[in-house]
Amino acid sequence: MLSHDTRTINADRSDIEALDEIWLFGYGSLIYKVDFPYAESATAHITGWQRRFWQGSHDHRGTPEQPGRVLTLIEVPNARCFGIAYRVTLDVFDHLDHREKNGYLRSIQTLYFGNGEFKQGVVYIGKPDNPAFLGEAPIEAIAQQISKSVGPSGPNTEYVHRLADALRQQGEEDEHVFEIDRLLREMR
Numbered sequence: 001m002l003s004h005d006t007r008t009i010n011a012d013r014s015d016i017e018a019l020d021e022i023w024l025f026g027y028g029s030l031i032y033k034v035d036f037p038y039a040e041s042a043t044a045h046i047t048g049w050q051r052r053f054w055q056g057s058h059d060h061r062g063t064p065e066q067p068g069r070v071l072t073l074i075e076v077p078n079a080r081c082f083g084i085a086y087r088v089t090l091d092v093f094d095h096l097d098h099r100e101k102n103g104y105l106r107s108i109q110t111l112y113f114g115n116g117e118f119k120q121g122v123v124y125i126g127k128p129d130n131p132a133f134l135g136e137a138p139i140e141a142i143a144q145q146i147s148k149s150v151g152p153s154g155p156n157t158e159y160v161h162r163l164a165d166a167l168r169q170q171g172e173e174d175e176h177v178f179e180i181d182r183l184l185r186e187m188r
Contacts, residue, residue, distance in 0.1 A: 004103040004132040023121035025111050027051050027083040028071035032166040038086035044111045049073040049081045053142050055126040056134045059102050060153040068149030068156035072126035082172045085111050100124040103132030143183035157184050
């Protein structure tokens with residue numbers, strides 16, 4: 001078991017059970033890799049958070065010896081982070097807690113939907129105090145690390161390219177993701 005494994009902490013479902021309906025917010029691979037059942041989905045955003053490739057992936061897009069870099073959210077006042085919200089049932093969290101076990105904890109955040117509605121939803125965040133957090137680095141160094149990392153879920157570059165493509169399909173701009181995507185394509 002990884003020292004960053006958050007499954008035991010996330011096993012407490014009291015935060016989720018208190019919600020009238022359960023919405024999950026995806027801002028990274030949950031946008032394009034939906035491997036769980038859901039009742040409906042909608043575009044949404046959260047405020048006060050920015051996506052960054054500052055979380056280590058020792059179990060999916062890298063290894064303990066050569067971790068990849070995946071997204072987490074960093075608190076930034078007035079920021080807006082686009083994503084996809086999924087209405088789910090409580091039982092999907094057994095799968096999701098395993099998928100997001102490498103340092104991510106569930107957080108309840110306000111989700112703002114495209115139709116003007118807002119609801120409380122679940123967001124997985126790898127905060128700076130988790131052992132898998134790699135933190136800020138020059139964008140070129142992040143791209144270099146990603147270009148060399150491969151894990152059980154495949155090349156780390158695939159994660160970046162698939163997310164960048166999904167964001168473009170939604171008409172969303174993300175300078176951080178798009179710059180890393182561009183640098184990786186230039187390295188080919």
